[in-house]
Amino acid sequence: LTGCTSIGSVGSEPNSTKSAKDMVMVTVVKAQTIPWFQRMAVGVKSFADRTGIDARQEGADDVSPEKQVQIVQDLIAQQPTAITVVPNSPEALASVLKQARDQGIIVVSHEATGIENVDIDIEAFDNASYGSEIMDNLAQCMGGTGQYVQFVGGLTAKTHMEWVGAAYENQTKNFPDMTRVETPIESTDDQGTAYERAKEVLAKYPNIAGFQGSAGNDVPGIARAVQEAGLEDQVCVMGTSIPSVANQYLADGSIDKIFFWDPALAGEAQLAIALILAEGGTIEEGTDLGVDGYNSLKKLEGYDNVFVGAASVAADAKTAAEYDF
Amino acid sequence: MVVALLLAVTLFAILNPRVFLSPINLQNIAVAAPEIGIIAIAMMVVMLTGGIDLSLVAIANFSAITISTLHTAIATTDPDLANNLGVVIVLAGIAVGMLGGAFNGFLVSVVGITPILATLATMQIYNGIAIVWTGGSTLYGAPAMLGAIGQAAVANVPLLFIIFLVVAVLVAILVNRTALGRMIQLEGANPVAAQYSAIPRRAVLLKTYTVGGLLAGLAGVLFLARNPTASADYGSSYVLLVIVIAVLGGTNPTGGFASVFGVVLATLTLQVVSSGFTAIRLSSYEYAIAQGVILITVMIFDSVSSSRTKRPKKLDPQLPSEASPTEAALLRP
Amino acid sequence: MAALRRLRGSNNEGVLALVLLGLIVAMSIANPTFFTLNTGFSILRSAIVPVIFALGVLIVVITGGIDVSFAAIAIFAGYATVSFCLNAGFDPGLPGIFAIAIGVGASLGFVNGIVIAQFSLPTLIVTLGTQGVFFGAMYTYVGASYYAELPGSMAALATSNLLDVTTSSGRAYLHLLVVPVLLLCLLVAWVLKRTMFGRSLYAMGGDLEAARRAGFQVKRTQVSVYMLVGALAAIAGVIHIVLSRSANPRDLVGGELDIIAAVVLGGASIFGGRGSVVGTVLGVLLVQVIKNSLLLVGVPSAWLRTAVGVLLVLGVGIQAIAARRDSRRMRVIEDLDSAQQHEQKVGS
Amino acid sequence: MTTSQPPTPFVSARGISKSFGGVPALVNVSIDLIPGEVHCLAGENGCGKSTLIKIISGAERPDSGEIVIDGVSHAQINAHAAIQGGIQVIYQDFSLFPNLTVAENIVLTAEVASGRRLYSPGSVLPKAKAILQELELDLDLDREVGDLSVADKQLTAICRALVNDARAIIMDEPTTALTHTEVSRLFALVERLRARGVALLFVSHKLEEVLAVSQRLTIMRSGRQVVSGPTSEFDQRSISRHMTGREVDESRVVSDLDLTAPLALEVSKLSLAGAYRDVSFGLHRGEILGVTGLLGSGRTEIAESLFGVTPADEGEIRVGGKLVPIRTIQDAVTARIGYVPEDRLSQGLFLEKSIADNIVAASLESHRTRWGTLSRAGIATTIKQYFVGLKINAPNAQAPVRTLSGGNAQRVVLAKWLATAPTVLMLNGPTVGVDIGSKEEILELLRVEAAKGMSVIVISDDAPELVAACHRVLVIKQGRLTHTLEGDQITVDTIQERMSA
Ligand SMILES: Nc1ncnc2c1ncn2[C@@H]1O[C@H](COP(=O)(O)OP(=O)(O)OP(=O)(O)O)[C@@H](O)[C@H]1O
Ligand SMILES: Nc1ncnc2c1ncn2[C@@H]1O[C@H](COP(=O)(O)OP(=O)(O)OP(=O)(O)O)[C@@H](O)[C@H]1O
Ligand SMILES: [Mg+2]
Numbered sequence A: 001l002t003g004c005t006s007i008g009s010v011g012s013e014p015n016s017t018k019s020a021k022d023m024v025m026v027t028v029v030k031a032q033t034i035p036w037f038q039r040m041a042v043g044v045k046s047f048a049d050r051t052g053i054d055a056r057q058e059g060a061d062d063v064s065p066e067k068q069v070q071i072v073q074d075l076i077a078q079q080p081t082a083i084t085v086v087p088n089s090p091e092a093l094a095s096v097l098k099q100a101r102d103q104g105i106i107v108v109s110h111e112a113t114g115i116e117n118v119d120i121d122i123e124a125f126d127n128a129s130y131g132s133e134i135m136d137n138l139a140q141c142m143g144g145t146g147q148y149v150q151f152v153g154g155l156t157a158k159t160h161m162e163w164v165g166a167a168y169e170n171q172t173k174n175f176p177d178m179t180r181v182e183t184p185i186e187s188t189d190d191q192g193t194a195y196e197r198a199k200e201v202l203a204k205y206p207n208i209a210g211f212q213g214s215a216g217n218d219v220p221g222i223a224r225a226v227q228e229a230g231l232e233d234q235v236c237v238m239g240t241s242i243p244s245v246a247n248q249y250l251a252d253g254s255i256d257k258i259f260f261w262d263p264a265l266a267g268e269a270q271l272a273i274a275l276i277l278a279e280g281g282t283i284e285e286g287t288d289l290g291v292d293g294y295n296s297l298k299k300l301e302g303y304d305n306v307f308v309g310a311a312s313v314a315a316d317a318k319t320a321a322e323y324d325f
Numbered sequence B: 001m002v003v004a005l006l007l008a009v010t011l012f013a014i015l016n017p018r019v020f021l022s023p024i025n026l027q028n029i030a031v032a033a034p035e036i037g038i039i040a041i042a043m044m045v046v047m048l049t050g051g052i053d054l055s056l057v058a059i060a061n062f063s064a065i066t067i068s069t070l071h072t073a074i075a076t077t078d079p080d081l082a083n084n085l086g087v088v089i090v091l092a093g094i095a096v097g098m099l100g101g102a103f104n105g106f107l108v109s110v111v112g113i114t115p116i117l118a119t120l121a122t123m124q125i126y127n128g129i130a131i132v133w134t135g136g137s138t139l140y141g142a143p144a145m146l147g148a149i150g151q152a153a154v155a156n157v158p159l160l161f162i163i164f165l166v167v168a169v170l171v172a173i174l175v176n177r178t179a180l181g182r183m184i185q186l187e188g189a190n191p192v193a194a195q196y197s198a199i200p201r202r203a204v205l206l207k208t209y210t211v212g213g214l215l216a217g218l219a220g221v222l223f224l225a226r227n228p229t230a231s232a233d234y235g236s237s238y239v240l241l242v243i244v245i246a247v248l249g250g251t252n253p254t255g256g257f258a259s260v261f262g263v264v265l266a267t268l269t270l271q272v273v274s275s276g277f278t279a280i281r282l283s284s285y286e287y288a289i290a291q292g293v294i295l296i297t298v299m300i301f302d303s304v305s306s307s308r309t310k311r312p313k314k315l316d317p318q319l320p321s322e323a324s325p326t327e328a329a330l331l332r333p
Numbered sequence C: 001m002a003a004l005r006r007l008r009g010s011n012n013e014g015v016l017a018l019v020l021l022g023l024i025v026a027m028s029i030a031n032p033t034f035f036t037l038n039t040g041f042s043i044l045r046s047a048i049v050p051v052i053f054a055l056g057v058l059i060v061v062i063t064g065g066i067d068v069s070f071a072a073i074a075i076f077a078g079y080a081t082v083s084f085c086l087n088a089g090f091d092p093g094l095p096g097i098f099a100i101a102i103g104v105g106a107s108l109g110f111v112n113g114i115v116i117a118q119f120s121l122p123t124l125i126v127t128l129g130t131q132g133v134f135f136g137a138m139y140t141y142v143g144a145s146y147y148a149e150l151p152g153s154m155a156a157l158a159t160s161n162l163l164d165v166t167t168s169s170g171r172a173y174l175h176l177l178v179v180p181v182l183l184l185c186l187l188v189a190w191v192l193k194r195t196m197f198g199r200s201l202y203a204m205g206g207d208l209e210a211a212r213r214a215g216f217q218v219k220r221t222q223v224s225v226y227m228l229v230g231a232l233a234a235i236a237g238v239i240h241i242v243l244s245r246s247a248n249p250r251d252l253v254g255g256e257l258d259i260i261a262a263v264v265l266g267g268a269s270i271f272g273g274r275g276s277v278v279g280t281v282l283g284v285l286l287v288q289v290i291k292n293s294l295l296l297v298g299v300p301s302a303w304l305r306t307a308v309g310v311l312l313v314l315g316v317g318i319q320a321i322a323a324r325r326d327s328r329r330m331r332v333i334e335d336l337d338s339a340q341q342h343e344q345k346v347g348s
Numbered sequence D: 001m002t003t004s005q006p007p008t009p010f011v012s013a014r015g016i017s018k019s020f021g022g023v024p025a026l027v028n029v030s031i032d033l034i035p036g037e038v039h040c041l042a043g044e045n046g047c048g049k050s051t052l053i054k055i056i057s058g059a060e061r062p063d064s065g066e067i068v069i070d071g072v073s074h075a076q077i078n079a080h081a082a083i084q085g086g087i088q089v090i091y092q093d094f095s096l097f098p099n100l101t102v103a104e105n106i107v108l109t110a111e112v113a114s115g116r117r118l119y120s121p122g123s124v125l126p127k128a129k130a131i132l133q134e135l136e137l138d139l140d141l142d143r144e145v146g147d148l149s150v151a152d153k154q155l156t157a158i159c160r161a162l163v164n165d166a167r168a169i170i171m172d173e174p175t176t177a178l179t180h181t182e183v184s185r186l187f188a189l190v191e192r193l194r195a196r197g198v199a200l201l202f203v204s205h206k207l208e209e210v211l212a213v214s215q216r217l218t219i220m221r222s223g224r225q226v227v228s229g230p231t232s233e234f235d236q237r238s239i240s241r242h243m244t245g246r247e248v249d250e251s252r253v254v255s256d257l258d259l260t261a262p263l264a265l266e267v268s269k270l271s272l273a274g275a276y277r278d279v280s281f282g283l284h285r286g287e288i289l290g291v292t293g294l295l296g297s298g299r300t301e302i303a304e305s306l307f308g309v310t311p312a313d314e315g316e317i318r319v320g321g322k323l324v325p326i327r328t329i330q331d332a333v334t335a336r337i338g339y340v341p342e343d344r345l346s347q348g349l350f351l352e353k354s355i356a357d358n359i360v361a362a363s364l365e366s367h368r369t370r371w372g373t374l375s376r377a378g379i380a381t382t383i384k385q386y387f388v389g390l391k392i393n394a395p396n397a398q399a400p401v402r403t404l405s406g407g408n409a410q411r412v413v414l415a416k417w418l419a420t421a422p423t424v425l426m427l428n429g430p431t432v433g434v435d436i437g438s439k440e441e442i443l444e445l446l447r448v449e450a451a452k453g454m455s456v457i458v459i460s461d462d463a464p465e466l467v468a469a470c471h472r473v474l475v476i477k478q479g480r481l482t483h484t485l486e487g488d489q490i491t492v493d494t495i496q497e498r499m500s501a
C-alpha cells in the first residue's frame, strides 16, 4: 500500500547540539496539585535560574495516566530539548516516550525503575532498600514483635507496591515475630480515606502495633486515627511523607518517623542529567550531578539505564523540623 | 460545533503556529482522539435513551485486561500462536465488553435501577474485579497486530483515527437507519409513549447498553493499540469528560436526540483546545477552566439561538424529508 | 395496610431502614467488633460531611436538577477561607470563618443558578462545566499549597468531642460537629415541609411549566436553590477541613457521584419532585456503613471496590423492585376501593 | 338599574398578536371578560384559543397588543401578577403537579398568591375539602395527582381554579374528560360564580355546552376573530359555519353491518380484579363498536387489557378465531391490535419528535430492509401517505409534534396506528378536545377504514359521536357489561339514560 506510513514519521528534524540559552526542558509530574510536586517545581525553577535554560514544570490537575500521556504527547510537538517525567503509570507512558525519543528529544524519568524508552531513569535511592529500611525502623520501634499493616496510595502504584513488597520480605526474613495482618490497604492517596481505613484497622485489631504508609497522605491520615484513639505511644506509624505535612503529628508521637527525599533536589537531578546528555556527555557509575544526594550516582543492578542517588532521608520529630518544605 | 472547532483551530493556529500546526501535533490529535471519542459515542448512544453509563471506562479497561491476559497466557507457551490468534483474542476482549454492557442493561431494564446508580455501582464492580485480577499491577503484552494498528497510518492519517471515523459512521447508521436506533431515540424521547407504541422497552434498553459495552470494549482495544499495557485504573478522568463531549456534540441529556457527527466534532474540538493550551503554555488548571467555559458557552449559544429560530424549515409538505441533519452531514463527501 | 404503607414511607424510607438494619445485623454477625459504640460513632463521624452535601444535593434533586459542582464549591470556599485567614494572619473565629466560607459558596452557587435559570440549561451539564471552572480557578487564583496548620479556632474545634465514652472495646468519641449537622437536617426538613419555598421546590420538580403558571417565581427560586446548595457545600467544606486538620485543595472533588448515589438511594427521584431528609440521611448512612466497615468484617482490601459496588447494586436493586411491585399493587387496590365507593354512591 | 352604557370589563385583551417561529397563531384579537358573564371562545383546533388564554394569564408573552386589568394596561403580564390580579385558569393540559397530593394541588396556587412564606398542611386542608363539597365530588385528597385518571385530574384542576376568590376564571376545555353529571354540576357552579359577579371565559368543542352556559360568544378561525356577539344570536349550525367556514353535518352515518362477517375479535369472560368482571362481546370485521360508561366504570381498563397494558386475570381473547394470550403490548401488536390511548400527550405522542418520526413509531419493524436497516423509501411513502391522507396541518412532516394543535396531534396518533395496518383498532376518546370539523373528518376516516375491513372500538362518553359512527354500542357499568345497543336503539338519549341508570 503506497499510502501507508507510520505514526511519528512526519516532520522530525534532528536535534542539533545547542547552547544552554536555546534549550527548552520540561518536567512533567504526576499532578501539579500535590505538595510533593509543588516542592519539585522549586527545584526546577532553581535549575532554570542557575543554568539559564528555559526549564518549566507541567502536570495535570489529578493523577491520571491518560492526562499525563496527553501532556507528553502535546509537548512533543513543541520539540523541547528534553522531557523529564515522573510517571503515574510508567507502562502507559512507554509508547508516547518512544515517540518523543524518535523526535530526538531526550527523556529522563524519575520514580520509574524499569520504564521503557527513556535515556536515563534516576532514582533518589533503590526502592527495595528504601522499603527495607522503613521496615528496619518500624521493627525497631515495635521491638521486633506484633501486628502491623501496610498502606499504599493505590494498589496500582508501582513504587508503593515495591516499597511495601520489600518491607514485607524484610520482615518475613528478619522479624519472624511480627505479623502483617492485611494485604496492602489502598488509601487512594487521600488523607480522609487513610484515616477511615486506619480506624477500621484499629477496631478490628485492638493489638495492632505498627502502620507503614507509602503515599504522602497515608501517615498523616493514619496518625489522626491513632491520635484520636490515644494510642500515640502504643502504635508505631512510619512511612513516606514530607516534613511540613507530618510535623504536627511527629510532635505528639502519632507519627514516629518519616522517610522522604527532597523532591526539589530530585527535580534538579533529572534536569542535570538531561543537560549532560544534551551536551553530549554520558551518565556513568560515579557521575556527579552537582546536586545534594546525587554526587556519586550508582548504577542499579539488573538495569542498564537506571541510576540511583543516596538522597533518602529519615527524619523524626527533631530532624524533620529542620526542613522547610 | 463546526463553528467551535474552526474557531479553536484558528485561534491556536494564530497564537502559536509553529507548534500547533506542526504535522506531528496534528497527528497527535488524531491519535489521541479515537479512544476517548469512541467512549463518548458509547455514552451518546446510552444518553439517547435518557440514560447514562458511568462504567464505560471500567469496561474498556476490563476488555484491555482480558486481551492482555489471554495474549500473555497463550504467548508463554507459544508466542506465534498468540499472535496468530490475535483476532480471536481481540474479539474475546470486545465480547467481555459486551457482557459488561449487557449486565448494565439487565440492571437498568429488568431490575429497574436508575442508570446513573446502576452504572456507578458496576463501575466499581468492574474496576474492583480488574484490580483483584491484575493484583493492581499493569499488565504488559498485546497481540502484535494491535501494536501494528496503533502505529500504522494511511497517507499520514493514523489508522486509529480512521477506525474512529468508521465506528462513527456505523453508529450513525445504527442510530438513524435501523429500527433499533429509532426505538432507542423514541424510548428516550418519551418512555410512556414508547411503551404504548409497542416498543419493547426491556429489549431496547438491554441492547442499548450492550452496544455501549461493545463500543467501550472496542475503546479498550484502542488503549492496547496505542500502548501494549493494560491496567485497572487507566482513563478515570474520561468518565465525566465523555459526558461533556457527548453534550457538546448535541446530545440531549434527557434523551431522544443526539448526533454522532456532533460528538466526533466535539471530541476533536476538545482535543484541539487541550493541545492548543499546551502549545501556548497554559496550565492544566487553566485548561480545566477553559473546558468548563466552552461547555457552558456552547450550551448558552445553542439555547439562545434555538429559542430564536426554533421553527420547522419550510419544506415541501408533500415530500416529507427523511434524512435528519446528522445523516445528511455524515453522508456528505 | 395503611399503617404498613406509612411505615414504608412515601419514598420507601422504611425499606431502606430495613436494608440498613439487615446490613448492620449481617456485619455484626460477621464480626462482633462491628457492633460497638466505637464503630457507630466512627461511622457517624464519617457521615458528617456527606450528610451536609447530601442535603444540598437533595434540594437540587427535588427541583429536578443534579449538581456535581458542590464538591468543587466546598473545597473552594473552605480552602479560600483558610488561605485568606492564614495569609492575612488573623483568625476571625468560627462564626467569622463560616460566614466568609458561606459567602464564597453562595456566590459560586449563584453562578450556577444564574446560568441555569437564565438560559434553562440542563443542570448536570452546567454544573459539570462549572465544576471544572471552580476547580481551575481555585488553583489558578487562590493557590495550590497544602496547609498543615489551621487557624486556631478551627484547630480547636477539630478535637472537640460531644461524647467521650470508654467502653470495653476502647474509647469511643462522638464528634461535636454531629450537633450542627443534626440541626441542619432538621432545618432543611422543616424548610422542605413547612415553607412555601420548600413546597415550590417540589412543585418545580413535578412540573416546571405548571409551577410557572401557578405563579411561583421559578427563576428566582432556582437561583436561590443553587445559592443554598453553595452555602451548604461551603459549610461542608469548612467542616471537612476542620475534621482533616489540614487544608488540602485536592480533597473532596471526585466523590460527587457517591453522594448523589446516596441521595437517590434515599428515595429521592432523579427526575425531581420526590425526596425526603430522612431518606437521604438513611441513604448516606447506608453508603458509609458499606464503605467503612467492609475491612472490619473481613473483606480483603483488594475486594473493597467490588464489594461496595455489589452492595450498592443490592441496595438500589431491592429499592427498585420494591417500588415497582408497590406501584403495581397500589393500582389494583385503589381500583377496588374506587369501585366500592362507586357502588356505595350508586347504592345510596 | 340603568344599563344604558355597556358594563366595564374586568379583563380585556386588546389587539393581541402572537406568532410562533414566524407562523402567526393570533392576529389582532380582542376580547372582553365582563363580570357576571360567561364568555365562550370557540374555534377549530389550532385556531389560537389556548394561546390567547396563555397570554391573558401571563404564561405566554404577546408579540403586540395589551392586557387591561381593572382599567390598568399591561404590555404583558407574568403568571404571578395575573394570579394576584385575580385571574385563575384551568389550562387545557391542566398544569398540575403530578408528584403532589390532590389537596396540595388545589390549594398551592392560592397560597402562592397570598404571598405567605410558611405552609401548613393542616390549615389548608379545610379549604380543599370545602371546594370538594361545593362541587359534590369525592376525590381522595391524599392521593398523588400523577396516579389519577384524566377525569380526576381535570376535576382537580377545576377545584384549584375555584378555591381562590378569583375575579376572572378562564376554563380551557374543562369538560373534555367529564361525564354529563359532572358537567352539569360544574355548570351549576358556573351559574353561582356568575351571580357572584365573576367574569368567566369558557372554551369547549361541545357546542351544546357552549350554547347552554354562555352569554357571549367569540368565534375564531386561524388565529383571527371571526365574530363576537351575544350567544342568543347563534345556534349550533351557525357556530359550526363560522368556525369552519362551511356547513357541518353531525348526523348518523353508518354502513350496513354485515352480521355474517367473521368475528375479528372475541372476548369471553374477561375479568380483572378491581376493574371489571365477566366481560364478553364479539367484534365483526368492519364493525365500529362503541364502548361507553361513566368515569371509573372500567371501560378504559378493558381496552388496556386487550392491549396488554394491564393483562386480564381471567378469560379468553380470540383474534380472527385464534386464541391469543395477551400479556404484553407486544403480544397485542403481534395480534394486530392497535390502541389510541386516552392521554394523548403523554401516552400517545413523542412531543419533541417530528411528525414523521411519530407516524412510523409503531411500525418500524415492518419497514426493515433485507440488510436490517430501515427502508428509507418505504418510510417516506408511509409518511407521505398519512401526512397527506390524514390532512395533518403543519408546515411539513419534520415539524415537532409539540407545535401541533389537539386535533392535528390526534391525527398523528391515528396515523401511527393506521401505519401498522391493524385488524382491530381501539380508540379511547378519539375526539377529546378535537374541534367539530376535525371530529367529523376523524370519524369519516374511521368509517372508511372500517369499510375496508378494519374493526374499530371507540371508547367514548360523547353520545353524539357514538350515535354518529357506531354500529353497536356497549354500555359498561361498575365493571360489567350491562347493555348492548343496536340499530335504532342508538340515540343520544338512550345512551345517556343507560349510562347513568
Ligand atoms: N416558553 C416561553 N416563551 C417565551 N417567553 C416565556 C416563556 N416562558 C416564560 N416566558 C417569559 O419569560 C419571562 C420570565 O419567565 P418566568 O415566568 O420564569 O419569570 P418569573 O419567575 O415569573 O419572573 P419574576 O421573578 O420576574 O416574576 C416572563 O416574562 C415570561 O412571560
Ligand atoms: N409553543 C408553541 N410553539 C410553536 N407553535 C405553537 C406553540 N403553541 C401553540 N402553537 C401553535 O399555535 C397555534 C394555536 O394553538 P392553540 O393551542 O392556541 O390552539 P387551540 O385553539 O387551543 O387548539 P385546540 O382546540 O386544539 O386546543 C397552533 O397552530 C399551534 O400549532
Ligand atoms: Mg506512636
Ligand SMILES: [Mg+2]
Residues within 6 Å of the ligand: D049, D050, D051, D092, D172, D406
Ligand atoms: Mg387549546
